[in-house]
Amino acid sequence: MDTEKQVEKSEECDLKSKSSSKPNEHNEPKRAASEQEQRLKMKMSKIKHKVAIISGKGGVGKSTITVNLAIAFAMQGYTGRVGVLDADIHGPCVPKMLGLRGQKLVGGPAGMLFPVTGPLGIKVVSMDFLLPSDEAPVIWRGPLKMRVIQQFLSDITWGELAFLFIDLPPGTGDEPLSIMQLIPDMDGVVIVTIPSEVSQVVVKKAITFAKQLGVPIIGIIENMSGFVCPECGAKIDIFKVGGGKKIAEDSSVPYLGKIPIDPEICSDSDSGTPFIIEHSTSPTTKAFKEIVMKIEHFLENKKNIKRTHTTYVQ
Amino acid sequence: MDTEKQVEKSEECDLKSKSSSKPNEHNEPKRAASEQEQRLKMKMSKIKHKVAIISGKGGVGKSTITVNLAIAFAMQGYTGRVGVLDADIHGPCVPKMLGLRGQKLVGGPAGMLFPVTGPLGIKVVSMDFLLPSDEAPVIWRGPLKMRVIQQFLSDITWGELAFLFIDLPPGTGDEPLSIMQLIPDMDGVVIVTIPSEVSQVVVKKAITFAKQLGVPIIGIIENMSGFVCPECGAKIDIFKVGGGKKIAEDSSVPYLGKIPIDPEICSDSDSGTPFIIEHSTSPTTKAFKEIVMKIEHFLENKKNIKRTHTTYVQ
Numbered sequence: 001m002d003t004e005k006q007v008e009k010s011e012e013c014d015l016k017s018k019s020s021s022k023p024n025e026h027n028e029p030k031r032a033a034s035e036q037e038q039r040l041k042m043k044m045s046k047i048k049h050k051v052a053i054i055s056g057k058g059g060v061g062k063s064t065i066t067v068n069l070a071i072a073f074a075m076q077g078y079t080g081r082v083g084v085l086d087a088d089i090h091g092p093c094v095p096k097m098l099g100l101r102g103q104k105l106v107g108g109p110a111g112m113l114f115p116v117t118g119p120l121g122i123k124v125v126s127m128d129f130l131l132p133s134d135e136a137p138v139i140w141r142g143p144l145k146m147r148v149i150q151q152f153l154s155d156i157t158w159g160e161l162a163f164l165f166i167d168l169p170p171g172t173g174d175e176p177l178s179i180m181q182l183i184p185d186m187d188g189v190v191i192v193t194i195p196s197e198v199s200q201v202v203v204k205k206a207i208t209f210a211k212q213l214g215v216p217i218i219g220i221i222e223n224m225s226g227f228v229c230p231e232c233g234a235k236i237d238i239f240k241v242g243g244g245k246k247i248a249e250d251s252s253v254p255y256l257g258k259i260p261i262d263p264e265i266c267s268d269s270d271s272g273t274p275f276i277i278e279h280s281t282s283p284t285t286k287a288f289k290e291i292v293m294k295i296e297h298f299l300e301n302k303k304n305i306k307r308t309h310t311t312y313v314q
Numbered sequence: 315m316d317t318e319k320q321v322e323k324s325e326e327c328d329l330k331s332k333s334s335s336k337p338n339e340h341n342e343p344k345r346a347a348s349e350q351e352q353r354l355k356m357k358m359s360k361i362k363h364k365v366a367i368i369s370g371k372g373g374v375g376k377s378t379i380t381v382n383l384a385i386a387f388a389m390q391g392y393t394g395r396v397g398v399l400d401a402d403i404h405g406p407c408v409p410k411m412l413g414l415r416g417q418k419l420v421g422g423p424a425g426m427l428f429p430v431t432g433p434l435g436i437k438v439v440s441m442d443f444l445l446p447s448d449e450a451p452v453i454w455r456g457p458l459k460m461r462v463i464q465q466f467l468s469d470i471t472w473g474e475l476a477f478l479f480i481d482l483p484p485g486t487g488d489e490p491l492s493i494m495q496l497i498p499d500m501d502g503v504v505i506v507t508i509p510s511e512v513s514q515v516v517v518k519k520a521i522t523f524a525k526q527l528g529v530p531i532i533g534i535i536e537n538m539s540g541f542v543c544p545e546c547g548a549k550i551d552i553f554k555v556g557g558g559k560k561i562a563e564d565s566s567v568p569y570l571g572k573i574p575i576d577p578e579i580c581s582d583s584d585s586g587t588p589f590i591i592e593h594s595t596s597p598t599t600k601a602f603k604e605i606v607m608k609i610e611h612f613l614e615n616k617k618n619i620k621r622t623h624t625t626y627v628q
Contacts, residue, residue, distance in 0.1 A: 057405050058484045059373010059508075090485030091371050091516040101515075135565075137486040137519035139526065142456025145487070170372045171404030171483065172451040173459065194373075197584035201415075202405040205451035212453065227541075231548035238541070238552075238577045240584070251449075263552045270511035270554070 040154035040182060047083065047161040049299050050183050051218065054210070055192045056202030058170035061223040061259075062192050063093040064269055066167040068276045069190075070122050072292040073163050075276075080121030081162040085152055087179055088169040089138050089145045092128040099272025105129045105156070112157050119277070123161065125152050142174035149178045163299075172209040180213045187302050188216035190256070190295065194224045195243030203244075207251045218298045219254035220244050221291060227261040254298075257291045260284060354468035354496060361397065361475040363613050364497050365532065368524070369506045370516030372484035375537040375573075376506050377407040378583055380481040382590045383504075384436050386606040387477050389590075394435030395476040399466055401493055402483040403452050403459045406442040413586025419443045419470070426471050433591070437475065439466050456488035463492045477613075486523040494527045501616050502530035504570070504609065508538045509557030517558075521565045532612045533568035534558050535605060541575040568612075571605045574598055 044050070053066045066084060074082040086094035095101050098118040105125065106114040115123035127138060127148070140148075158164070166183075168176045180186065189210050193203040203220070210217050222244025227236045238261055248255035262284045268275040276285050358364070367380045380398060388396040400408035409415050412432040419439065420428040429437035441452060441462070454462075472478070480497075482490045494500065503524050507517040517534070524531050536558025541550045552575055562569035576598045582589040590599050 057373055057407070059371055063512075088485075090487055090519065093371070093512050093516065096512050096515055134515050135518045135522045137523040137526070139486045139491060139523060141460075141488050141491065146455075169485065171402075172453045173404055173488075174455050177453060177455065196580050198377075198407050198410050198580075201410055201448050202407065204449045205404070208449045209451040209453060212451070227552070229543040229545060229548060230550060231543060232546035234543060234545035236544060236577060238575060239580050261552060263550060266510050266512075266553050 036150065036154050040150065043154055043156070043158055044183060044185070047158060047164045049162065049187045049302070050164045050166065050185070051187050051295070051299070052166040052168055052176070052179055052183075052189045052215075053192060054168050054176055054189050054206050055170050056204070056206040057193070057199045060170075060192045060194045060199060061265075062170070063088070063097055063167050064265060064275075065190070065192055065221060065223065065259075066165050067094060067097045068274045068288060069292065069295070070163070070165050071120060071274045071276050072289065073165075073296075074120035074122055076296075078162045081160065082120070083115065083123040083158055083161045083164040084118075084125075085164060085166045086124065086126035086128065087149055087152070087166055087175050089127045089140065089148065089175060091169065092126045093269075094124060094167055095126050095128045097269045097272060097274065098122065098124060100124060101128070101272070103129055108157065113155060114157050119274075123158060125156050125158075145174050146178045149175060150182060153182055172205060176209065177213075180215055186215050187299055188218040190218050191220045191253075192223050193220060193244050193247065195222055195226075195237075195240040195258075197240075197243065199239075200243045200247050203247055204251065207247075207253060216302075217253045218295055219256035220248045221256045222258035224261045225258035230263075254294075256294050257287060259287050259291070350464065350468050354464065357468055357470070357472055358497060358499070361472060361478045363476065363501045363616075364478045364480065364499070365501050365609070365613070366480040366482055366490070366493055366497075366503045366529075367506060368482050368490055368503050368520050369484050370518070370520040371508070371513045374484075374506045374508045374513060375579075376484070377402070377411055377481050378579060378589075379504070379506055379535060379537065379573075380479050381408060381411045382588045382602060383606065383609070384477070384479050385434060385588045385590050386603065387479075387610075388434035388436055390610075392476045395474070396434070397429065397437040397439075397472055397475045397478040398432075399478060399480045400438065400440035400442065401463055401466070401480055401489050403441045403454065403462065403489060404483065406440045407583075408438060408481055409440050409442045411583045411586060411588065412436065412438060414438060415442070415586070417443055422471065427469060428471050433588075437472060439470050439472075459488050460492045463489060464496055467496055486519060490523065491527075494529055500529050501613055502532040504532050505534045505567075506537050507534060507558045507561065509536055509540075509551075509554040509572075511554075511557065513553075514557045514561050517561055518565065521561075521567060530616075531567045532609055533570035534562045535570045536572035538575045539572035544577075568608070570608050571601060573601050573605070 053062050070082050070084045086092045103116045115125045118124050193199045226241040227238045245255050265275050268278045367376050384396050384398045400406045417430045429439045432438050507513050538553050540555040541552045559569050579589050582592045
């Protein structure tokens with residue numbers, strides 16, 4: 001039965017082979033957990049900067065911003081040293097946006113698993129690479145999602161990276177909480193919103209989430225801000241303008257800038273060619289590059305910022 | 315500490331007062347669960363039609379469509395007999411869209427709790443009515459979310475309703491799964507997508523989700539479809555056009571119609587006045603009313619459709 005297959009799939013996703021373990025040990029589960037924790041620490045210690053991209057509401061462009069951030073940093077002398085973790089287990093979009101649909105995680109000797117390599121040597125890990133087809137949903141509750149995210153971090157051979165960008169699903173539930181727990185030395189979060197008031201209400205929760213978990217907030221990006229008709233030049237505020245800046249001011253967090261609604265972004269995402277490459281001289285790319293500079297500046301100066309505390313909610 | 319407060323909050327959200335229970339019974343937890351199940355069955359039996367609004371990706375307009383569907387049905391002779399359950403625990407938007415921000419669930423005799431009443435007598439329940447402020451996030455893992463959703467259904471006095479519309483967060487995780495498990499006689503789901511290819515990829519998973527759980531699919535709505543410049547009349551396809559129809563055809567599920575991007579929808583949502591009331595003669599409202607007719611037709615004929623099976627994935 002289909003639903004039973006789904007349950008089985010969760011077992012298949014136990015990425016790390018258990019063949020090397022000794023089954024007759026009494027405290028096997030505890031030891032395995034401790035070993036995984038060690039592997040996770042070791043893997044993450046090889047990645048200099050870790051940045052999560054979060055939002056309150058969905059559909060505000062987190063994945064688009066994540067892949068374009070990765071491309072922007074890879075272009076600045078970090079080819080082959082940038083990674084993207086697509087932590088949206090139910091709706092993974094990163095592979096589609098980087099032209100990597102249909103690819104699978106690559107196996108190596110001794111049960112090693114490698115990310116898929118995308119444009120400019122970007123290393124990508126996504127649930128999408130484990131699914132048999134587009135149609136296959138991941139009908140999982142929180143504990144299974146926590147487990148697979150843990151394995152993405154601990155059991156994938158990410159290698160030495162300068163940057164890991166983590167694309168999180170909307171909200172403040174299992175996936176964002178798991179990531180913040182598993183990476184206590186997260187450099188910070190980039191918060192994405194659209195300017196509408198409805199989105200503002202929800203993005204406030206994302207700000208409090210980061211503050212409560214003691215994760216530095218790099219800043220807020222106002223995405224889908226305004227619209228200029230390409231035919232007549234009229235300014236039409238589809239989702240309004242200024243909401244991201246307002247929320248940044250109200251909440252005393254940095255404002256990184258705004259990115260306009262641009263039909264080219266949608267078609268570039270659909271065709272798997274990030275807009276920063278495909279439309280490298282457009283006003284959208286120009287706006288985006290200014291944001292990238294601010295993020296780079298934050299990361300260069302991050303030694304001044306320490307995570308205040310790392311207590312968590314279960 | 316703030317994070318501890320969050321944990322405490324989960325306890326406060328045990329909506330049903332425990333004062334009437336007998337603490338010295340050995341099998342108390344089992345009995346309480348069974349009693350809750352009975353209350354849930356009883357409450358749901360008084361609601362004739364239950365419809366969930368789901369999507370693959372976030373930000374496609376589920377909440378907007380939910381509140382406008384509720385208003386449309388309330389206008390058709392069901393004033394006071396329509397309910398909306400906002401099942402998005404992390405990013406509840408329904409109260410804002412119905413002008414009900416800052417309201418609280420209403421207490422009654424013997425520990426009864428009533429929904430907030432919105433325009434046209436619509437009964438609304440949302441996590442938003444339990445939070446102390448906009449800023450407060452709900453940093454909860456799946457099991458707590460399952461529990462509060464169960465209580466929304468079993469411990470709120472919904473009364474006799476003709477329709478309950480359930481606004482679900484994106485994806486195929488805890489909240490959608492909980493709702494499908496708790497309401498086995500769900501009439502069906504309305505699936506919302508935007509036309510982009512990225513959204514199409516994810517919406518396929520929502521279709522499979524409904525099919526695997528044996529819930530009838532009422533049909534697909536293509537939202538944010540195309541854009542007509544209000545200044546020059548040029549047609550600009552911001553998120554493309556036709557993706558929803560294509561996916562409906564490819565997946566052999568009914569296509570309900572498309573709703574254009576309209577800046578008025580955003581400002582109506584922000585001001586808490588559903589567009590179907592505020593712009594009752596606009597082309598968007600016209601398109602929406604045709605969709606409403608199809609949903610009404612489905613519900614009238616639903617006796618022909620039976621849920622095929624109700625097995626679930628944990």
